[in-house]
Amino acid sequence: MKKLLAPLLLLLGVAAQAQDTARLLTVDEAVALALRQNYDIRLSRNDSLLAALDYGYSKYAFFPRLNGTAAYVQNRNNQAQTLADGTKRQSNGIKTNNFQYAVNLNWTLFDGLKMFVTRDRLGELVRLGELQIRAQVVGTVADVLRNYFDIARLQQQQLATNEAMQLSNERLKLAQYKFDIGTGIKSDVLQAQIDLNAQKAMLLTQQNALRVLQEQLNRQLTLQPGTTYRVQDSIPINPLLQLDSVQIASEANNPQLLLTQKQIDIAELAVKERRAERWPTVSFNSAYNFNRTDNNTAINPFTPVFNQNRGFNYGLSATIPIFNGYQARRNIKAAELDVANLQLQYEANKSVIGAGIITAYQNYSLARQTLELEESNILLIRENLTIARERYRLGLSTFLEQRTAEQNLYDAQSRLIQARFNIKAAEIELARLRGDIIR
Helix, strand or coil: CHHHHHHHHHHHHHHHHHHHHCCEECHHHHHHHHHHHCHHHHHHHHHHHHHHHHHHCHHHHHCCEEEEEEEEEEEEEEEEEECCCCCEEEEEEEEEEEEEEEEEEEEEEECCCHHHHHHHHHHHHHHHHHHHHHHHHHHHHHHHHHHHHHHHHHHHHHHHHHHHHHHHHHHHHHHHHHHHHCCCCHHHHHHHHHHHHHHHHHHHHHHHHHHHHHHHHHHHHCCCCCCCCEECCCCCCCCCCCHHHHHHHHHHHCHHHHHHHHHHHHHHHHHHHHHHCCCCEEEEEEEEEEEEEEECCCCCCCCCCEEEEEEEEEEEEEECCCCCCCHHHHHHHHHHHHHHHHHHHHHHHHHHHHHHHHHHHHHHHHHHHHHHHHHHHHHHHHHHHHHHHHHHHCCCCCHHHHHHHHHHHHHHHHHHHHHHHHHHHHHHHHHHHHCCCCC
């Protein structure tokens, strides 16, 4: 048994030493890394930049369209003609050169104000992109904070397990001593060894869970896989959150509600765009044309050897929608349905977020009450453990009483650590729903 325990103790010691020497990653550093490097946030920023690019060029929709065309064609033909009077003409190798170019200008003067509405819609898309970045940032930071403090919880749990192992080891030594002098029994020694081994196995499980959480945080922070660090052991909490203030703030700042409201604004502009399709489109058109043809042979006196045309023309054109199978009406109704659906989605999101706030606040209140209870309870349990250890050392209590007192301490520490994490997790969720998890 001792041969098997030696490597295990060595492994636990090395792991504990590596954890102690790992660099400290503060919560502010973790959030800063996520904001700078997280892939999802960077993708959202690129989408927003694309919307901003489209809006930056939207002013050119009011400018005329100017296009140029040019062509040069060479022909070589063999031609045979029979005229009405019976005269026949035949020429071979007739060469014809044709060169032409044109510059065309088209300027939409009126399209039912659709171009103005389109510009406004593109501007709203830019603001939508900014809200999408904010929503992604809030969600990512919330995930990072939950993962970060879950690692802190596991670190605290490992400290509690190490303390329990120390108590079990002392109990094992005392049980062995009593057995050696004839005042104890063998089963107490064996039970103390079993408890110590179980705690060592528990510590290994906790260390593995800690590595899994660190890899998740590495992915969120875009760090290299296998990067090791330790986080701050303390879990700071805010015990002064109020339900009504969270509810009021969420209506004004919740990213999901703001996104849906902005989508409603964009959908309403889309309705205006569809309605503009019922109006005529008036355009100014002009062009400069040049056309020149050279023939090396004229097979009849009416065929020009050289012909050139050039000139400028301009005018107005109007496209008036008269009947298109009620397509415009269908498009308007479809756009209005989009607005109605988004309004329903807004109300549904508002209901879900309201229920989420109440649930998170109930969890927050329960965890806060549990934390206050466990903080006072842990003092009583430690005092009881001190008394039980002294009584067991003096032979005034049983092995079972000592073991129960140690287990009570570990259970109380676990509940206390879990209560701190629960209140922090509820606090993070309330901040996410409130929309101000970062300021």
